[in-house]
Amino acid sequence: MKDFIEEVKRNKALFVMAAPAVILVLVMQYLPMTGLVLAFKNYRYDMGVFGSDWNGFANFSYLFSSGTGWLITRNTILYNLLNLITSQFLAVLIAIFITEMNGKIFKKLSQSIIFLPYFISWVIVGVFVYNIFNYETGLLNGMLASMGLDPVNMYDKPGAWPVIICVFNSWKWCGYNSVIYIAAITGVDAEIYEAASIDGATIFQRIRAITLPSIKPTIITMLLLQVGRILRGDFEMFYQIVGNNGQLYNATDVIDTYVFRSLLQNSNIGMTAAASFYQSTLCFIIIVVVNAVVKRIDEEYALF
Amino acid sequence: MQENATSTKIKMSSSTKLFYVICYVVIAIVTLVCLLPFIMLVSGSFSSEQAIRFQGYSLLPREFTTAAYALIFKTPMTVVRAYGVSIFITISGTALGLLFTTMTAYVIARKDFKYRNQLSFFFYFTTLFNGGMVCTYIFYIQYLHLKDNLLALILPSMFNVFYLLIMRTFVSAIPTALIESAKIDGAGEFRTFFSIILPLLKSGMATIGLFLALGYWNDWYNAMLYMNDEKKYPLQYMLYSLMQKTQAMSAIASQANIQMADMPSNSLKLAMAVVATGPIILVYPFVQKYFVKGVTVGSVKG
Numbered sequence: 047m048k049d050f051i052e053e054v055k056r057n058k059a060l061f062v063m064a065a066p067a068v069i070l071v072l073v074m075q076y077l078p079m080t081g082l083v084l085a086f087k088n089y090r091y092d093m094g095v096f097g098s099d100w101n102g103f104a105n106f107s108y109l110f111s112s113g114t115g116w117l118i119t120r121n122t123i124l125y126n127l128l129n130l131i132t133s134q135f136l137a138v139l140i141a142i143f144i145t146e147m148n149g150k151i152f153k154k155l156s157q158s159i160i161f162l163p164y165f166i167s168w169v170i171v172g173v174f175v176y177n178i179f180n181y182e183t184g185l186l187n188g189m190l191a192s193m194g195l196d197p198v199n200m201y202d203k204p205g206a207w208p209v210i211i212c213v214f215n216s217w218k219w220c221g222y223n224s225v226i227y228i229a230a231i232t233g234v235d236a237e238i239y240e241a242a243s244i245d246g247a248t249i250f251q252r253i254r255a256i257t258l259p260s261i262k263p264t265i266i267t268m269l270l271l272q273v274g275r276i277l278r279g280d281f282e283m284f285y286q287i288v289g290n291n292g293q294l295y296n297a298t299d300v301i302d303t304y305v306f307r308s309l310l311q312n313s314n315i316g317m318t319a320a321a322s323f324y325q326s327t328l329c330f331i332i333i334v335v336v337n338a339v340v341k342r343i344d345e346e347y348a349l350f
Numbered sequence: 351m352q353e354n355a356t357s358t359k360i361k362m363s364s365s366t367k368l369f370y371v372i373c374y375v376v377i378a379i380v381t382l383v384c385l386l387p388f389i390m391l392v393s394g395s396f397s398s399e400q401a402i403r404f405q406g407y408s409l410l411p412r413e414f415t416t417a418a419y420a421l422i423f424k425t426p427m428t429v430v431r432a433y434g435v436s437i438f439i440t441i442s443g444t445a446l447g448l449l450f451t452t453m454t455a456y457v458i459a460r461k462d463f464k465y466r467n468q469l470s471f472f473f474y475f476t477t478l479f480n481g482g483m484v485c486t487y488i489f490y491i492q493y494l495h496l497k498d499n500l501l502a503l504i505l506p507s508m509f510n511v512f513y514l515l516i517m518r519t520f521v522s523a524i525p526t527a528l529i530e531s532a533k534i535d536g537a538g539e540f541r542t543f544f545s546i547i548l549p550l551l552k553s554g555m556a557t558i559g560l561f562l563a564l565g566y567w568n569d570w571y572n573a574m575l576y577m578n579d580e581k582k583y584p585l586q587y588m589l590y591s592l593m594q595k596t597q598a599m600s601a602i603a604s605q606a607n608i609q610m611a612d613m614p615s616n617s618l619k620l621a622m623a624v625v626a627t628g629p630i631i632l633v634y635p636f637v638q639k640y641f642v643k644g645v646t647v648g649s650v651k652g
Contacts (some may be wrong), residue, residue, distance in 0.1 A: 053464045059539030060463050063453040068472070070450065070509050073494070075476045081485025095488060140380060143373040152374075156381040158638060163384055165630050165641075167568035169590045173623045174387045176593065177394065177407055183616060185390065188406025217384065222645060229646040249366050264649065274478075281483070282571055289594075305483050315484060322482025330479045350474065 082326070084319035105320035114304065115321065122279045122300040128208065129215045130272045136216050137223030138265065142257055144224065145231045146249070157228070161221035171214060172286035179210075204297035211287055211298065218283070223268070230264040231257055266347050270340060274333035274349070277325050281306060301325050388631075395419070395621040399614035418614050418621035425605040429625065431581060432588035439503045439584060440566040447508040447562045448555060455517035456543060461526065473511045487575055502576035503584060507565050513558045516648045520554030521547070557644040560637050567630065585626045592622055 054061055080095070085105055087098045109115040140160060147153045163171075178185045179200040187197035200206055234256065242252050279300030288298045290307070301321055308318040333349070341348040386409070393411040394402060401412035422429050454473075458466045481489070496502035524547065532542040548555075573587035580601075583591065591598045602618070603610050 049464070057463055057539075060457045060460060063539075063543065064457040064469060067450045067454040067509050067514075068469075070505065071473060071476060074505055074509075075480065077493075078481035078486040078489040079479070081481050081489050084485060084488070091492075094492065136380075140377065143377050146370075146373055147377065152377075156377050158635070159381045160384050161638065161641075162388070162631075162634065165564060165568075165634060166627050167570060167586045169568075169570050169586045169593075170391075170623050170627055172590070173391070173593065173619065177390070177620070183402055183406050185407045188408075191406075220380070221384065225642050225645045226649040229642075229649065248363065249369050267649070286590075302483065309484050309487060315488070318484045319482070322484055326479050326482055333478055 082319060082323045084316055085323035087316055087319075089315040089319070101316070105314075105316040106324065108314075109317050109320050109324075115324075117296065118299050118301045118304045118321070119277070121298070122277055122302075125208070125211065125279065125300060126272070126276050128212050130269070132212050133216045133219045133223060134265065134268060134272075136220045138227055138261065140220055140224040141227030141231055141261070142253060145228055145257075146253075157221075157224075161225060163218045164222040168218075168282040168286040171218060171283075172289070175210070175214065175287050201291060202293055204294050207288065207294055207298050211284070214287055215280070215283060226268070227261055227264060230261040234260045263347065267349075270336065270347065270349055273336055274329065276332065277301065277329045279303065391620055391623055391627075395617055395624045397617055399617055402616045415617075418617040419625075421602070421606055421608075421614065421618060422621055422625060425602050427605060428588070428602055429622070432583050432585045433625075435500070435503075435582060436567060436585040439500065439569075440563050443504040443508055443566045444559055444562040446504075447510075447513075448559045450509055451513050451517050451558055451562075452521075452548070452551060452555060453543070455514055455521050456547060458514075459518050459521040460529075473514055477511050483575075490576065496576055498577060498579045498582060500582060503569065503572050503582075504566075506572055507562075507569060510562075510565075512648055513561060516644055517551075517554055517558055519647050520551055520557075524550050553640070553643070556637075557640045557647075560640050561644055564630070589619075589622045589626050593619055 084095060084098070086100055086102060087095075088101045088104075089095070089098045093099075106115075144153060144157055177183075181187060181197060181199045181201070186200070190197055200210070238256055239252060242256060247255070279302040281300075281302040284298060284300055284303045285306065288294055288303070291298075305318045305321050308314060308321075337349050389409055390407055393409060394407050395418055396411040396414055396416065397408070398413035398415045398417070405412060454469075457463055458470050460466065463469075480486075490496040490502060490506075496505075528546060528550075529542060532546050537546070568586055569584065570586035570590050573582075573584050574590070577583060577587065580591075580598075588598075592602075599613060599615055599618075600610050603613050
C-alpha cells in the first residue's frame with residue numbers, strides 16, 4: 047500500500063491518464079459481472095439484483111433438466127468448430143493464392159473486394175440472406191423458377207442452416223483472416239523463395255516447405271484464440287441470419303441467442319443468468335487450461 | 351530478376367500451369383461471391399416494385415426507377431434523423447474512445463510505470479470473463495438508467511482491449527529517449543504526451559479511430575437492447591426495424607402520404623441498406639490500408 051501511494055505521487059499524471067479507461071471498464075464491464083449472482087437467485091425486478099432470494103443451484107438444474115442447456119451447448123460448440131475450420135482453411139487458401147499471383151491490378155482488386163464484407167454490418171448481411179432465401183421474391187427461388195424447378199422454403203428446412211450460416215460466416219471473415227495470413231507470408235524473406243526456385247523447387251514444394259511452415263505460428267495463434275471462445279456464439283451473426291424463427295431453434299439456437307430470447311420474453315431471468323454464468327466460467331476454465339497446456343508444450347504459442 | 355522470371359516461365363511445368371489456373375479461377379470466384387450481393391443490393395434498390403414482386407431480384411436493375419430513394423428523402427424525419435443519431439454517436443464515441451485508448455496505451459507502454467502489468471491484466475481479464483448479456487442488461491437498465499439514453503449507444507463500445515493492445519504496439523515503436531529528453535527539457539507529462547507523443551502516433555490513431563468509427567456506425571445491437579424511442583434509432587437499427595416490423599414501414603407510408611399497398615417496400619428496404627452502407631463503401635478505398643495495418647499489427651500478439 048505504501049508502495050502504491052509512492053507510485054501515485056511519482057507518476058500522478060500517468061494515473062490521471064489511465065483513469066478514464068479504468069473507470070469506464072470498471073463500470074461498464076466489471077460491475078455488471080456482480081449480476082452473475084442472479085444465477086443462484088430467484089430474481090424479482092422489484093427486489094433488485096441483490097435483494098432477491100437465493101435458490102442455490104435450482105436455476106442450473108432447471109436449465110439442464112429441460113434439455114435446453116445441452117442443446118444450446120452442443121449447437122454452440124459444433125457451429126464454432128465448423129466455422130473455425132472452414133473460415134481458417136479458406137483464409138489460408140486465399141492468402142496463398144493471392145500472394146502467388148502475378149497480376150498486380152487483379153491481385154490488389156481481388157484482395158480489396160474480398161476484404162469488403164468485413165466492413166458491413168450484420169444487419170446488411172441479414173438483408174442479403176432474406177433477399178436470397180425468402181419464398182416469394184428471393185433470388186434462389188427466382189433462379190429455380192427460371193430453370194423450371196419448384197420453389198423451396200428454406201425457412202422450414204432446419205438441416206440447411208448449418209451450411210448457410212457457415213457460408214455467410216466465411217463470407218464475412220475470409221477477407222479479414224486472409225489479411226493476417228498474407229501479412230505472415232509476405233513477412234518471409236524473399237531470398238528464401240529465390241533460393242528455392244534457383245534450386246529448382248516446384249511451386250508445390252515451395253508452398254509446402256516455405257509458405258506453410260512460415261504461417262504455422264499464425265495458424266496456431268488464430269486457432270487458440272478461437273478455442274478460448276468455443277462456448278461463445280456470435281450473437282449478431284445468428285440473430286441477423288436466423289432471426290426469431292421458431293422452426294429453426296433446434297438447429298440454430300446457441301447460448302447467446304437463447305439468453306437473448308429469454309431476456310426478450312422476460313422469462314426466468316435466473317435461468318438465463320445461470321446460462322451466462324455457466325458459459326463465462328467454462329470459457330474461462332477452458333482458456334486457462336489450454337493456455338497452460340500450450341505453455342508446457344511450446345512457450346512461444348502461449349496467449350498470456 | 352527479369353531474366354529469372356522469363357526462365358521460370360519457360361520451365362513452367364504443366365502441373366505448375368494447372369496450379370496457376372486453379373489459383374486465378376478460385377480467387378476470381380471468391381471475389382465475385384464477395385461482390386455480387388452488393389451489386390444485387392444496388393440494382394434491386396433501383397428496380398421497380400412490380401419487377402421485384404413478379405420477377406424477383408436480378409443483377410441489373412429492372413424497370414429502372416429512383417422511387418425508393420425519393421421516398422426515403424420525402425420522409426426526412428425518419429431517415430435523416432437516424433443518420434443524425436449515427437453520426438453523433440460515431441463522432442463522439444470515436445473521439446473519446448480514441449483519446450482514452452491512446453492515453454492508456456501510453457501508460458502501459460511506459461516501462462517506468464510500476465503497475466503496467468497489473469493494469470494490462472485488468473483490461474485483458476474482461477476478454478476472458480464477462481457478465482453476459484442478461485446481467486449487463488439488467489445492470490445498465492436498473493442501476494445506470496441507460497434506457498433510451500444515447501449514452502447506451504456510446505459507452506459500451508468506447509473501449510476495447512484489442513485496440514488498446516494494437517495502440518500499445520504503435521506507442522512502443524517510439525524511442526523512450528524521446529520521452530526522457532522531453533522530461534529533461536522540463537516538459538510535464540501531459541505536455542510530453544500531447545505535443546510530442548500524439549503527433550508521432552498519427553497512423554496508429556487513424557487505424558484505431560477507423561476501427562472505432564466502423565464499430566459505432568455498424569452498431570445495432572445496443573440500440574436493440576436499450577432504445578425504445580424510435581427517434582433515437584441509429585441508422586442500422588432503423589434499417590433492421592424496417593426489415594422486421596410492418597409498423598415501421600407504415601410510419602413511413604403515412605409520413606409520405608401514400609397507401610400501404612402502394613409502398614415499394616422491397617426496393618425501399620434495399621435503398622435503406624444502400625443509404626446505410628454507402629458512406630462505408632465510399633471511404634473504403636481510402637482507408638483500407640489503415641485497417642490492413644491494424645489487422646496485421648493486432649495479429650502479432652502483444
